Each structure stands twice: as structure tokens, then as C-alpha cells.
Amino acid sequence: MRMTWCMWRRSRTICLSLAFVTVSLHLLLALVTLSIPHLPCDAPLPPEMSFRVLARNASASARDGGHGEPPTDSIQGDSSSQDCRRGAKVNVQRLPYKRLTWKGDKRATENNTESNANQTERWESDMLKLKALFDHPLYNTPRPAAPEDDWLLKVKPKTKPSQRSSQMWESDTQDIYDNVQWNSSVSSQPPWLRFHLGITRWELYPHRDPNMEPLAQQLATHRIVSAVQKSGGTQLKLVMSFPNYGQALFKPKKQERDEETNYNLYYFSDFERHNAEIAAFHLDRILGYRRVPPAVGRLVDVVKEIKDVTTDRKLAKTFFNSPVGNVCFYGQCSYYCSTEHAVCGTPQDLEASLAVMLPDLSLAKRRSWRSPWRRSYSRSKLAQWETDPNYCVNVKKTPPYDKGTRLVDFIDLVVLDFLMSNLDRHHYETFEKFGNNTFLLHLDNGRAFGRHSKDEPSILAPLRQCCRIRRSTWLRLRLLSLPQYHISDVMRASLSQDPLHQVAPLLSEPHLAALSRRLKTVLETVSRCQEQHKDDAGAEDVIYDDLVDVQ
Ligand SMILES: Nc1ncnc2c1ncn2[C@@H]1O[C@H](COP(=O)(O)OP(=O)(O)OP(=O)(O)O)[C@@H](O)[C@H]1O
Ligand SMILES: [Mn+2]
Structure with a gap:
């Protein structure tokens, strides 16, 4: 009897130990599995650098508004780590954006208040320089008024009421577009039309153009009523339409701001960057050329402003949800239009550039x-x-x-x-x-x-x-x-x-x-x-x- 009791106790101890070992092994296995998706990308980077990449992305705006001294180090990881960073983008982008504050944030700590004050000072000084530049005589050289032939487009003289009915057309999508009443009076024209009518033989828009602000404002905020793929070219881009019949060329964000193009890529394999389109417009204007169509940045809702409004069936077919729940699409084009190169929102917000469309080729070849x-x-x-x-x-x-x-x-x-x-x-x-x-x-x-x-x-x-x-x-x-x-x-x-x-x-x-x-x-x-x-x-x-x- 005693022996049976002893055997029972011993086997209970063995069973308990076995159960303990099994549970521990399971826990260990679960921990290892959870960390696996992060390993392949983080491994090639030194720990200090991988943290820096994440930190930079997470607080790019909070950093110092990009207005401090240029960092002494620059990220030039090898191609494999660059590719990895590109792959990791979805995770990084899910981190919430922080609002950038120029003029001191009430919630900021004392240190932040001091650095905000420095930023504000820096910003004011930069703005004064920009103003002084644009005031300089080299940007204000008088030009003789453009003769009629130097304007790209002309407003047709008013048609007689008897002719009008045959020249009008009714849109079957009138409900999404404004009912327009334009005439030769500038105040009746939307900014995009004023932009078209302002193009001359010498420049796309004049220096100190009062139309620039309303044009930029509309590109950045106007309701998008349609988005279709633009054919031609090698990469994905869309034409977006606004209720007042204005249109913009849309290019999505494909790369982080501080990411450098892989050194092993030929230039023709490089991605297009939305911020490059915007920065090129600003630089071209600063050089006094005015030959880049105005472009602004915008956070576009991938679902409400593209997927839901597109009439482009080929484009509509390419939307999907990424494993982390972001909405992505890739469209159809000759390069980079595949699931591997999809552009993704966070979860729906996508940064993009919107450049005003030039007059249609039927009007201005x-x-x-x-x-x-x-x-x-x-x-x-x-x-x-x-x-x-x-x-x-x-x-x-x-x-x-x-x-x-x-x-x-x-x-x-x-x-x-x-x-x-x-x-x-x-x-x-x-x-x-x-x-x-x-x-x-x-x-x-x-x-x-x-x-x-x-x-x-x-x-x-x-x-x-x-x-x-x-x-x-x-x-x-x-x-x-x-x-x-x-x-x-x-x-x-x-x-x-x-x-x-x-x-x-x-x-x-x-x-x-x-x-x-x-x-x-x-x-x-x-x-x-x-x-x-x-x-x-x-x-x-x-x-x-x-x-x-x-x-
Ligand atoms: N603002 C604009 N308004 C009207 N058309 C434009 C505008 N910007 C570009 N385009 C036209 O769209 C075409 C394609 O645009 P873009 O060159 O940006 O695309 P892409 O894919 O980079 O082409 P590529 O790969 O050949 O460089 C251009 O050839 C140009 O004629
Ligand atoms: Mn191009």
C-alpha cells in the first residue's frame, strides 16, 4: 500500500514537471514566433541605426522641424538594408504623425518652448530672406505687355443667345460637378482656368501671381470627385477631378524623406517621389523660371477619395488591405505596378503631390x-x-x-x-x-x-x-x-x-x-x-x- 502511494507521488511529480516543461517550451516558442517578422529587416542594421531610422520616422515632425543643423551622420546603408527599410515602411508609417509646431505649443515642456522659440526665429529669418529675394529687381524686371499671340489661350467672344443652345452640353454627372457660369470676367473663373488663361510664351504664371494662393488652396482642399489612372509614362499616377472641372496630376508617396535612392539602382529604375514634384515647383519659382506647373502636397484618403470615386475599373481591381490593415493599391503601368510596389495609406491617409493639369492637348498641343x-x-x-x-x-x-x-x-x-x-x-x-x-x-x-x-x-x-x-x-x-x-x-x-x-x-x-x-x-x-x-x-x-x- 505504502509502495503504491510512493509510486503515485513520484509519477505525479514527474507529470507535473513534464507539464511545466511543456508550458515553458510553448511560451518560449510563442515569444520567438512573435518576434520573427521584425528580425529579417532589423538584423542587417546596427542596433543604434535601426533605432534611429524608426525614431526619425516616428518623430520627423517633432524633431526640430527640420530646422536645426544638418545631422552629421547620413544614412547610407547597403542595398539590402535599404530594401528592408522599404519593406518595413508599412509598420513605420502606422506610427501616428505628430503635428508640427512653429509657434510654440502650449503643451510643450520648457525645453521645447526654448527650441520652439529658436525655430520660430529661424522660420521668421528664412521668410524674410524669401521676401527679400522676391522683392529683388532681378525678379521684377519689367516686361512689355504680352501681345495677343504670346498668350496660349484666348477667351472666345460672347456667343449670341441664338447660337448658345447648340454649343452647350449637359453633363450626366451634373450632381457631382458645379453648375458653372464662367465668362470673360476674371472673377467668374475658377483658379485653374485663370492659370490656363495666364500662360504666355515666356512663363506658366507671372511673378507675384495673385492666383497662386487660391490655386494651391483648391488643389490642397477641394473635393475629389473622380480619380483615374493617367496613361503613358512608366509609373503609377492618377488624374483627379474637382467639382469645378479643375484637374490635377496625382503622384503618391513612395519613399521616406530621408531615405536615399539605392546606389546600385540605375537612375531609370528609381522611384518617383511626391515631395520631389512639390520641391521642384518651389525651386523652379525660386530660380525665377516659373516653368513647373504649380504642385502642392495633400493627405489623400485612399478609400474615400480614390477607391470610392474612381470610374477606372482597372485601377479599382488593384485595391487590397495590407497585413497590418492599411489600404493599398498599385494600378497598372509598365513598372512598379504590382503588389510588391503597392502604395499604402496609414491606414487610409496617403501623402501625395497634386500638380495642376496643363490645358488639354486638344486646346494647346x-x-x-x-x-x-x-x-x-x-x-x-x-x-x-x-x-x-x-x-x-x-x-x-x-x-x-x-x-x-x-x-x-x-x-x-x-x-x-x-x-x-x-x-x-x-x-x-x-x-x-x-x-x-x-x-x-x-x-x-x-x-x-x-x-x-x-x-x-x-x-x-x-x-x-x-x-x-x-x-x-x-x-x-x-x-x-x-x-x-x-x-x-x-x-x-x-x-x-x-x-x-x-x-x-x-x-x-x-x-x-x-x-x-x-x-x-x-x-x-x-x-x-x-x-x-x-x-x-x-x-x-x-x-x-x-x-x-x-x-
Ligand atoms: N501638370 C501636367 N499637366 C498635363 N500633363 C502633364 C503634367 N505633368 C506631366 N504631364 C504629362 O504626363 C506625361 C507623363 O508624366 P510624367 O512624365 O510625370 O510620368 P512618368 O511616368 O514619370 O513618365 P516617364 O517614366 O516617361 O518619365 C508627360 O509626358 C507629360 O506630357
Ligand atoms: Mn518620370
Whole structure:
């Protein structure tokens, strides 16, 4: 009896121990399983860096508004860690955005109040610089009133009531669009129409255009009544429509602000960036060109403002919910339109750029020109301009570069591209109506601002090889290199006016710093050209004097 009792006690102890071991093993297994999804991405990064990436994303706006000193370190992880970060984006993006405060937050601690005060001071100083820049005579050179032929579009004279009925059309979707009553009086016209009617032979919009603010405001806030894919091009983009018949070209966020383009990618495999489209508009205006269609940032609701309103069945089919519950879509296009490259909201909010659409091609045809300095789109071949230092001699003799301002117009575009490191300028467009004597449209800047730690000297090849630049451009570049108009500061100020700045500064500090470094390179290139041509007949050719025309 005693023996049975002993055996029973011993086997109970064994059973209990076994049960304990089993439970422990299960717990251990559960812990390991839970942590597995984070391991592959975090592992290649040193612990300090992975934390920094997350911390930066989580508090990009809280950091210091992007207005402190440029960080001394820059993230240049290897390609595998970059790819991982891209994969981890969904998790990172789920972290709530913090509102950016310029003017001191009541809830802030004393330290924060002090840094907010510094930020406010910095912001005010930057804004004053921007104002001083735009007040400068170089931005206010008087132009003679444009003759009728220099306007892209004309308002038709009023039709007689008897003719009117046959010219009117009724929309079957009248309920989502406004009932419009436009006439030749400017006050009756919506901002997008005023923008179209303001395009001339020389620029897309005038300096100090009173229409800019209402136009930006509408792009950023107007109800989106339709969203369809824009055909053509290589990457996903949508055309959005507003109730007043205005339209905008939408490009979604695909990359974090401080993420650098993978160094092993060819430029033609790079993503487009929404913030690059916005920053290009600001930079182009700061350079005094006004050749980029106005673009603003907007937080778009992927469900309410795209999925629910689209009539594009192909697009509608590509929506799905990601494993963490974000709404994603990928559309149909020749590259990057697959589940692996989907764009996702957090859970529905998606950052995007909205650029005002140019007049429809049926109203204003455009001509596309192949860039003489187009890159070879092959991984092994070089283009002729890359090996022939005298390449420009022939270009200068070839129409349309042999006459008028086409060559210096092209150099203007090259300067913009070098400053923002855009390698993707294979073509440019002009309005057909104006023939060869017109400005170049600076469209499609989505691949700019991909790298801040490296400059791309090849973009500047046309300036180096042709040694020619407009005087007005050169003078404005010199102005922007002075501390009182410093290019990085005026860009920071200009970009702070965009609605998305509330989410996070549109260009990170290293990108802003790169602008002033690159500007120095442009000015040095011009000086070297002047030095090279000092003794020959082409000395005065380096600076093309466009200012004599307007005096
Ligand atoms: N604001 C605009 N209004 C009207 N059309 C535009 C506007 N911006 C760009 N486009 C047109 O849309 C076409 C495609 O745009 P974009 O070049 O940005 O796309 P993409 O996918 O980057 O093309 P690619 O891959 O060839 O560089 C351009 O060729 C241009 O003619
Ligand atoms: Mn492009």
C-alpha cells in the first residue's frame, strides 16, 4: 500500500514537471514566433541605426522641424538594408504623425518652448530672406505687355443667345460637378482656368501671381470627385477631378524623406517621389523660371477619395488591405505596378503631390523634344556626349539650338536638374503654338531629390561643354549664394508654406544643404568657362545677355 502511494507521488511529480516543461517550451516558442517578422529587416542594421531610422520616422515632425543643423551622420546603408527599410515602411508609417509646431505649443515642456522659440526665429529669418529675394529687381524686371499671340489661350467672344443652345452640353454627372457660369470676367473663373488663361510664351504664371494662393488652396482642399489612372509614362499616377472641372496630376508617396535612392539602382529604375514634384515647383519659382506647373502636397484618403470615386475599373481591381490593415493599391503601368510596389495609406491617409493639369492637348498641343544630352538607357553603353568633350560644338550648329534662346533655355533646365539631382530628363516639352521661340516646360520632376550625399557632375555636362548661360539666371544664382538670400534658407521657407509641411518638412536638412553645395559648383563651372574663354573671341559668349532685351 505504502509502495503504491510512493509510486503515485513520484509519477505525479514527474507529470507535473513534464507539464511545466511543456508550458515553458510553448511560451518560449510563442515569444520567438512573435518576434520573427521584425528580425529579417532589423538584423542587417546596427542596433543604434535601426533605432534611429524608426525614431526619425516616428518623430520627423517633432524633431526640430527640420530646422536645426544638418545631422552629421547620413544614412547610407547597403542595398539590402535599404530594401528592408522599404519593406518595413508599412509598420513605420502606422506610427501616428505628430503635428508640427512653429509657434510654440502650449503643451510643450520648457525645453521645447526654448527650441520652439529658436525655430520660430529661424522660420521668421528664412521668410524674410524669401521676401527679400522676391522683392529683388532681378525678379521684377519689367516686361512689355504680352501681345495677343504670346498668350496660349484666348477667351472666345460672347456667343449670341441664338447660337448658345447648340454649343452647350449637359453633363450626366451634373450632381457631382458645379453648375458653372464662367465668362470673360476674371472673377467668374475658377483658379485653374485663370492659370490656363495666364500662360504666355515666356512663363506658366507671372511673378507675384495673385492666383497662386487660391490655386494651391483648391488643389490642397477641394473635393475629389473622380480619380483615374493617367496613361503613358512608366509609373503609377492618377488624374483627379474637382467639382469645378479643375484637374490635377496625382503622384503618391513612395519613399521616406530621408531615405536615399539605392546606389546600385540605375537612375531609370528609381522611384518617383511626391515631395520631389512639390520641391521642384518651389525651386523652379525660386530660380525665377516659373516653368513647373504649380504642385502642392495633400493627405489623400485612399478609400474615400480614390477607391470610392474612381470610374477606372482597372485601377479599382488593384485595391487590397495590407497585413497590418492599411489600404493599398498599385494600378497598372509598365513598372512598379504590382503588389510588391503597392502604395499604402496609414491606414487610409496617403501623402501625395497634386500638380495642376496643363490645358488639354486638344486646346494647346505640345511638342516633345529629345534632350541632346539624353542618357543612354543601357547598362553598358555610354552616350556620345559622355565621351566627346566637343559634343556641344555640333549641338550649337543644330536647329533649334543654333538660334534664339533654346540653348540657354536648355541650360536653365540643366541648372535646375543639377541642383535637385534629377538624372531623368530624357525629353522636355514646349507649347506648339509658340514654335521655337518659347520657354521649356519643366515637367516630370519625380526622380529628383533622390540623393543628398552625392552630387551628379554629369547632369552639368551641357553647361561645362557649351559654356553658355543666361545673364539673368547667372545673376539670380549669384544672389542665391549670398547669405542674405541663401538658397537652402529660402527653399526651407518656401516649402514651409506647403500643407504637407505640417506632417514633415518636404525636404530633409541634408537635401537643403546639398542645394547650396551644388549651387557653388554651378557658379564655379561658370567661372571656369569665363577663365577658359578669356582670351578667345567667345569670351562674351559665356554669358548670354538676355537683360538687354528687357531694358
Ligand atoms: N501638370 C501636367 N499637366 C498635363 N500633363 C502633364 C503634367 N505633368 C506631366 N504631364 C504629362 O504626363 C506625361 C507623363 O508624366 P510624367 O512624365 O510625370 O510620368 P512618368 O511616368 O514619370 O513618365 P516617364 O517614366 O516617361 O518619365 C508627360 O509626358 C507629360 O506630357
Ligand atoms: Mn518620370
